[in-house]
Amino acid sequence: MVFSDDIAKVSEQVRKRADLVTGEEATKMGLIVPFFSALGYDIFDPTELIPEFIADFAIKKSGQLEKVDYAVAINGVIVMIVEAKARDKKPDAHDGQLKRYFNGLLVTKVAIVTNGIEYRFFTDLRHENVMDDEPFFNFNILSYDQKQIENLKFFHRDNFDSAIIKQHAEEMVYLKGMTQLVDNLLRSPSDEFIRFLVAQLSTIAPSYAVEGRVTNKVVDKFRPIVKKSLQSSLVDLMTQSISREMGQSGVSPELQTVEVEAIQDEQEQDLEEVKVETTAEEIEAFDKVKSIAANSEAYNLDVKYKDVISYFGINVGKTTWWFLRFYLSPKKKSFVTRLSVEEARALAPGFEVQEMSASMGDAASRVIISSVDDLDHLSDLILRCYETEAAKHFSKKMV
Numbered sequence: 001m002v003f004s005d006d007i008a009k010v011s012e013q014v015r016k017r018a019d020l021v022t023g024e025e026a027t028k029m030g031l032i033v034p035f036f037s038a039l040g041y042d043i044f045d046p047t048e049l050i051p052e053f054i055a056d057f058a059i060k061k062s063g064q065l066e067k068v069d070y071a072v073a074i075n076g077v078i079v080m081i082v083e084a085k086a087r088d089k090k091p092d093a094h095d096g097q098l099k100r101y102f103n104g105l106l107v108t109k110v111a112i113v114t115n116g117i118e119y120r121f122f123t124d125l126r127h128e129n130v131m132d133d134e135p136f137f138n139f140n141i142l143s144y145d146q147k148q149i150e151n152l153k154f155f156h157r158d159n160f161d162s163a164i165i166k167q168h169a170e171e172m173v174y175l176k177g178m179t180q181l182v183d184n185l186l187r188s189p190s191d192e193f194i195r196f197l198v199a200q201l202s203t204i205a206p207s208y209a210v211e212g213r214v215t216n217k218v219v220d221k222f223r224p225i226v227k228k229s230l231q232s233s234l235v236d237l238m239t240q241s242i243s244r245e246m247g248q249s250g251v252s253p254e255l256q257t258v259e260v261e262a263i264q265d266e267q268e269q270d271l272e273e274v275k276v277e278t279t280a281e282e283i284e285a286f287d288k289v290k291s292i293a294a295n296s297e298a299y300n301l302d303v304k305y306k307d308v309i310s311y312f313g314i315n316v317g318k319t320t321w322w323f324l325r326f327y328l329s330p331k332k333k334s335f336v337t338r339l340s341v342e343e344a345r346a347l348a349p350g351f352e353v354q355e356m357s358a359s360m361g362d363a364a365s366r367v368i369i370s371s372v373d374d375l376d377h378l379s380d381l382i383l384r385c386y387e388t389e390a391a392k393h394f395s396k397k398m399v
Helices: 003-020 024-038 097-104 146-155 162-187 191-203 216-245 253-270 280-293 341-347 372-377 379-393
Strands: 049-053 068-074 077-084 110-114 118-122 137-140 304-307 312-315 322-328 333-337 353-355 365-369
Touching: 003 024, 003 146, 024 049, 024 068, 024 077, 049 077, 068 097, 077 097, 097 110, 137 146, 146 162, 191 216, 280 304, 280 312, 280 322, 280 372, 280 379, 322 379, 341 353, 341 365, 341 379, 365 372, 372 379
Parallel strands: 077 110
Antiparallel strands: 049 068, 068 077, 110 118, 118 137, 304 312, 312 322, 322 333, 333 365, 353 365
């Protein structure tokens, strides 16, 4: 089942249960816990979805230590904290304890306030390690679109990377503000905007230069001209966009791929990752994969790894060129590939292969293993993953 189906299932459950749920505890169990299950977290593992979490720095209030309703952890690292409200209450953080926890848990970069219907996501865009007053993302389980589903995927256990989430949050916030600003300017250009455009005319060609000061009379003269030019530019942009969609842009797919990878590489370099301890089990998996890849008759590339909180990735030179991502927790072990479910199943007889629930980065299939030793029996699959990714970026080695 794909991620959008998982969320749709929770949405339907909430729609049926909402009117029957009263009180905060019922909201948690009936509405909120299923949501985090759909995000890939083990709701039955008290080390992953931690109820009534109390931090070392908690202070007493009314004779009791302050706590948050849930802490969400990946491999022992708390990545999100959650404050729950009753279904009929607004999801607002009133007493400040969520903010105090966020500010004290320096590794944690996501805080959520929810009433089981609406989920408000917060981070620290304004000041480092200080929770913002306004959410950067709102998700309503009863009313959402596909774009919001794509945003929600960032919080899935398989995809979680706090640095990427923060960067995405910043883009979402400023994109919304900039879109509103541009929309206002296009609909009703301000005097300052018109003055700026008139002053810039000379940069196009000397013949366009407007002599003298840009007075109010000049602004009024150019107002209809600016409006018409903006409308014309918008039509041209829409036409170009449609042409690209139809494959008539003149930009080759190869060039588009290079441009996308350049952006991804720049993002990778800019991200400040949380320090993660690479385990002996992950190194063992890497050594086995590297040994299998060395048997390739077509490619002889450096196999490297990237370890983040949510996964242990193996690539062919750049982190964006990954071909396997391992999830090696004590209770459950698996790895994901970019191969289709059908192809992965054909190359992994005897193993359970699942469709990826929250696919990001072209992840398509998940292979369930009991231990790293199982990789010895999956050499054909691992070799295919390695060569498939290598083929995208390199020519075959000379024989």
